[in-house]
Amino acid sequence: MSAFLRTASRAVARPATTATARPFSSTAARPLARITIVGNLADSPELRASSTGREYLRYAVASNSGSGENRKTSWFNVTCFADEGSRRDFFQSLPKGTMVMVEGDVSISNYVDGEGKPRQGLNITQRHLEVLRRPYNPQAAEGESAQQ
Incomplete structure (x- = not known):
């Protein structure tokens, strides 16, 4: 029998050490609620x-669903614990109307x-933020064309 097959057969035959053992993680399972929001x-x-x-x-973040008279806007308040530095400065520089995707942990x-x-109250703590689209700023567009 090859070394690969001997190793594979031992791995399959090995019993779980505890009832909470998970094959993909060395930590115990924890209840966790995550949310992804796309909005402005x-x-x-x-x-x-x-x-x-x-x-x-x-x-x-305001997220819209539906169309026409059935359009509904949901508002989500998000907290971000970014340390002082370039990352926090970037977040603070985002203008109103920027379309973002926020992934975070949720608690009530x-x-x-x-x-x-x-x-x-629904509490959302940001884990990841991605800028999808910045709002159109005609003044910035005029400045760019004047520089060229």
Whole structure:
């Protein structure tokens, strides 16, 4: 028997060590909700500070579905914990109307509003952001043609 077949037969015959063992990962399974949003920035991302002093970016993405009279816009608030540097500067430079694709982790929080009514909020923490299309800026286009 070849060395390859001996190794393969041992790998198949090996029992799982624990009930939570996963063949593709060495970590235990965790419940995780992910979301992908494609839409337009409602405004440029805004830099804020948490109660602990950690800075983060906060922005909203508007995503449309349907057409004509059935068109509906959904608004998603997103938090980004980009460290100070060129990446955060890039995010802050994105203008309103930029079409983006955001991938992030989702959680739901329960809270009581100002009127005492129980509410739920969808929290999205950005993992990845990709710029799909920047809004047309006629002033920038005129500047580029004047330089040529």
